[in-house]
Structures are given as C-alpha cells and as structure tokens.
Amino acid sequence: MSDQRRKALKTILQLTSQLLWVVGLVVGLSGVYLLIYYRQSSVFFSHSYITLPVILTLASAAFLLVSGCLGTWLSLRDSTFRQGLFVYLLMLVFCLESTASALAYFHSTQLDSEIAPLSGVFQNYTGNVQDPNSLAVDATQEELQCCGVHGYRDWLETSWFNRTGGLWVPHSCCNYTYPSCNGTVDQPWQLNEQGCQVKLETSLQFVLSFIIWMSPVVFLVEVVLFVTVGQLMMDQPLMHYQILGKN
Numbered sequence: 574m575s576d577q578r579r580k581a582l583k584t585i586l587q588l589t590s591q592l593l594w595v596v597g598l599v600v601g602l603s604g605v606y607l608l609i610y611y612r613q614s615s616v617f618f619s620h621s622y623i624t625l626p627v628i629l630t631l632a633s634a635a636f637l638l639v640s641g642c643l644g645t646w647l648s649l650r651d652s653t654f655r656q657g658l659f660v661y662l663l664m665l666v667f668c669l670e671s672t673a674s675a676l677a678y679f680h681s682t683q684l685d686s687e688i689a690p691l692s693g694v695f696q697n698y699t700g701n702v703q704d705p706n707s708l709a710v711d712a713t714q715e716e717l718q719c720c721g722v723h724g725y726r727d728w729l730e731t732s733w734f735n736r737t738g739g740l741w742v743p744h745s746c747c748n749y750t751y752p753s754c755n756g757t758v759d760q761p762w763q764l765n766e767q768g769c770q771v772k773l774e775t776s777l778q779f780v781l782s783f784i785i786w787m788s789p790v791v792f793l794v795e796v797v798l799f800v801t802v803g804q805l806m807m808d809q810p811l812m813h814y815q816i817l818g819k820n
Contacts, residue, residue, distance in 0.1 A: 579805070583648045585780060586801045590644025592794055597637030599669075600787050607780045616709045617691045617773065623680050629673035630784055634700035636666045637791070644798065647805075656806050663795050673786035681781040684774045691770055692722050698733045700743065711745040713769055717776065720746035723768035 587717040609628045611618065640662045647655055680687060698810050699707050720742065721727030740757055746764045747754035754763040760783055 582804055585644055586798070587648035588803070589794060589797050589801065590641045590648065592778060593641035593644060593798075595793055596794060597634045597641060600637060600784075600791070601634030603780060603783050603787070604628075604634060607784075610776070612782070614709055614713060614773070616694050616707070617713070619687060619689050620673050623687055623777075626673045626676040626680065626784055629669050629676065631671035632663055632687070633666055636662055636669065640666060651805075653806065656802055658702075660799065660802060663798060666791065667759070667795055670788045670791045674785045677781040677784040680786070681778055684777055687777075688773060691773070691797050692727075695722055695727060695769075696731055698731060698743070700733060712742060712774065714743065714765070714806065715743035717772040718749070718765050718767055719766050719767050719769040719772045720765040722770050724766065725758070725764045727768065736749050766819070769810075794816050 604627050608624065608631070611621075611624055615621070618651075639680055640659065643659050645656060647659060678728065694706050695710060697706060698710050701707055725742055728746070734742065740759075742756045742758060742764065744754075744756045746756055748763055748765050751763040753759070756764070758764075783816070
C-alpha cells in the first residue's frame with residue numbers, strides 16, 4: 574500500500590473520529606434531556622423503566638467520546654493494541670446503541686400506559702407549594718402550555734376546583750399571551766386549549782424517536798471506521814516485511 578493511500582486512510586480516520594465526538598455529544602444531550610424531563614415529571618409515570626434507554630444512551634455517548642479521542646490518536650500514531658481496543662469500543666457502542674434504540678421503540682409504543690397515573694395526579698392537585706405533585710402539575714402546564722389532562726374542563730371535576738368555589742383553574746393554565754389572565758373559567762379563551770397528556774406524549778415521542786434514529790447514524794459512522802482501521806491493520810505487517818526487505 575502506498576504512503577499516499579495510507580495518509581488518506583489516516584485522514585479519513587481522523588475526520589470520522591472527530592465526527593464520533595459530535596455524534597457522542599448529540600446522543601448524550603438527548604439522553605440528558607430525557608433524564609431531566611423524567612426527573613421533573615416522574616410522578617406522571619407508572620414506573621421508572623423508561624429511564625433504561627436513557628442510561629444506555631448516556632453510556633453509549635461516553636464510549637463514543639472515548640472512541641473519538643482514541644481514533645484521533647490512532648490517526649497520528651500506529652499501535653496494534655490500541656487499534657484492537659478501538660475496534661472493541663466500537664463494538665461495545667454498537668451493542669449499547671442497538672439496545673437503547675430497541676428499548677426506546679418499545680417505550681414509544683407504550684406511552685399511554687407509561688403515563689397512566691397522569692389523571693390521578695391532576696385529581697389530587699392541592700395547589701400547595703410544598704406538595705411535589707402539585708408543583709409537577711404547575712411546572713408541566715407552564716412548560717408545555719397546556720391545561721388539564723385533555724383540556725381545561727378536566728379541572729371542573731376536581732376537588733380543588735370545588736374548594737375554589739367553582740370559579741378558577743390553576744394559574745399555570747393561563748395562556749402567556751394574556752397577562753391579565755387569573756385562571757377564571759368564565760374567560761376560557763385566556764386558558765391554554767390543549768390538554769397535557771397529548772403534549773407530554775408528543776414531547777416524549779420526539780426524544781425517543783431521536784434516540785431510535787441516532788442508532789443507524791452511529792452504525793454508518795462505525796462501518797466507515799471498521800473498514801478504515803481494518804485496512805490500516807492489514808497494512809502494518811506488509812510494511813514491516815517491506816522494511817525488513819530493504820535492510
């Protein structure tokens with residue numbers, strides 16, 4: 574193999590390894606976002622299994638960053654041991670990404686059952702700032718700009734609404750485009766129209782879909798790296814014999 578072709582392979586290895594950094598950061602950020610989202614809204618979920626793809630995604634992101642650093646180092650110096658370690662890390666990342674993608678797909682088809690406790694949390698709303706369930710409801714309604722489970726009328730059937738005299742829904746239901754909104758039900762146009770269940774499912778579906786589609790991207794990058802490293806590893810014995818022949 575000519576020196577020119579070997580330099581081209583090392584350039585490809587360096588650029589693709591740097592791409593691993595970018596992919597690792599993107600994968601890691603998607604995992605962190607979903608983890609933060611879960612911690613803020615954990616009272617709405619029936620169990621914590623949805624965090625499994627998050628944990629695997631974060632582990633995959635960490636190994637992607639390590640692999641990117643190692644691949645960049647290999648593009649500058651030859652090392653059979655580190656090349657083998659690099660290939661092992663790529664295989665590990667592939668296994669982690671594939672498992673995370675499969676789990677994310679499974680949970681994306683089970684979102685209705687995942688957030689089954691949502692209605693119960695809204696029914697038990699107290700408006701007390703010391704109540705974590707009430708804080709989660711207000712935070713969700715403000716962040717997602719929603720009101721109630723399916724709409725503001727859901728609040729009319731809660732004990733909290735009856736305690737207010739049947740006049741107001743939580744202030745977090747107010748549409749931010751109406752600064753004068755105080756949550757009164759006789760001005761429903763000032764309240765957010767959509768319910769929180771649809772918006773919560775849409776947000777989760779987006780992040781889970783992102784994790785699913787990142788798996789083929791990682792796979793394509795790894796294929797390029799496998800081929801490149803394989804060519805470099807095959808070239809090393811040949812170069813060794815050529816040097817011995819010259820001597």
